[in-house]
Structure formats: structure tokens, C-alpha cells
Amino acid sequence: MLAxxxxxxxxLERLESRYDAGRYLITLQVVLDAAPSAVGAVLKDYEAYPxxxxxxxxxxxxxxxxxxxxxxxxxxxxxxxxxxxxVMRVERIAEAPDSLxxxxxxxxxxxxxxxxxxxxxxxxxxxxxxxxxxxxPDFWVPAVIGRRFAGHMLRExxxxxxxxxxxxxRGQ
Numbered sequence: 001m002l003a004x005x006x007x008x009x010x011x012l013e014r015l016e017s018r019y020d021a022g023r024y025l026i027t028l029q030v031v032l033d034a035a036p037s038a039v040g041a042v043l044k045d046y047e048a049y050p051x052x053x054x055x056x057x058x059x060x061x062x063x064x065x066x067x068x069x070x071x072x073x074x075x076x077x078x079x080x081x082x083x084x085x086x087v088m089r090v091e092r093i094a095e096a097p098d099s100l101x102x103x104x105x106x107x108x109x110x111x112x113x114x115x116x117x118x119x120x121x122x123x124x125x126x127x128x129x130x131x132x133x134x135x136x137p138d139f140w141v142p143a144v145i146g147r148r149f150a151g152h153m154l155r156e157x158x159x160x161x162x163x164x165x166x167x168x169x170r171g172q
Contacts, residue, residue: 009033010166017154026154028131030162034169036127039120042168043100046072052164055157069094112138
């Protein structure tokens with residue numbers, strides 16, 4: 001179940017994605033060849049997200065709430081075949097030492113609802129990462145495109161994201 005070539009040691013343990021009634025869901029479990037502290041540092045470097053995921057065109061902190069929750073705005077280019085859409089998303093991000101919880105703010109996003117949970121922990125000299133995201137666009141997506149996007153693009157972009165997380169974490 002090795003997910004990539006010899007330049008990366010990422011080990012894929014689980015990857016599922018689906019499109020159901022207008023909602024996208026993806027679950028990923030990988031082992032990265034990097035220390036948990038380095039993986040956490042990369043995942044919390046929000047302004048660098050465009051380097052980690054080419055579909056993210058920009059990412060910026062736009063504020064911090066009184067409880068310390070970070071407000072993050074990202075602009076994403078989502079494409080499947082000839083169907084492309086630029087999507088703006090604003091999320092509240094709650095940080096913990098070994099996890100992130102990102103919740104979409106619907107009135108400020110082109111996403112009706114969404115939540116992403118990412119956690120990481122040591123596994124030997126590596127890091128086990130659990131990632132789960134679900135979101136519902138606030139615009140119409142043809143069902144056939146939605147299924148194709150969930151079946152291909154979403155999985156590939158999520159794998160690429162974590163390959164890049166591993167590469168950057170190994171460089172720290």
C-alpha cells in the first residue's frame with residue numbers, strides 16, 4: 001500500500017472519499033516519515049497552504065477570536081474535467097498541540113457547511129496522521145461531476161497535500 005515513489009516514505013493506511021446528496025466526504029490515514037512536532041508545525045503554517053496544495057490559490061489569517069480561534073480565508077480552484085470553480089472559504093480553526101479542527105463559517109464562504117479534523121501522533125520514529133473532511137458547496141455542482149471529483153480529484157489532491165506536508169516536515 002505504498003502511496004508514492006521512492007522520494008517519499010508516506011505510507012497510506014486508509015483513503016476513502018465519496019459524494020452523497022451534495023456533500024463531499026474524505027477520510028485519510030497516513031504514516032509520514034517525519035517527527036510529530038515538525039508535522040504539526042507545517043500544518044499550522046496556514047500562509048504556506050498554497051505550497052502544500054496547488055488547488056489552494058491563497059491562504060491568509062484574517063483574525064483571531066477572543067478564545068484564540070484563528071480565522072482563515074482560503075481561495076481554492078476546484079476543477080474536474082471542464083468544470084472549474086473558484087471557491088472562497090472562511091474557517092474558524094481551533095488548535096490543540098496535536099490536532100486542528102477547522103469549521104466553515106457559511107455566511108462568509110461559498111461553502112454551505114464544512115468541517116475538517118486533523119490529528120497527528122508519534123508512531124515509532126514516524127507520525128500517524130488522521131484526516132477527515134466533509135463539506136457541502138453553496139453552489140450547484142452537477143451530480144456526475146460531484147461523483148467524479150470525489151472519486152478522483154479529491155483523493156489525489158489530499159494525497160498530494162500530505163506528501164508535501166511530509167516533505168516540508170522532513171526539511172525542518
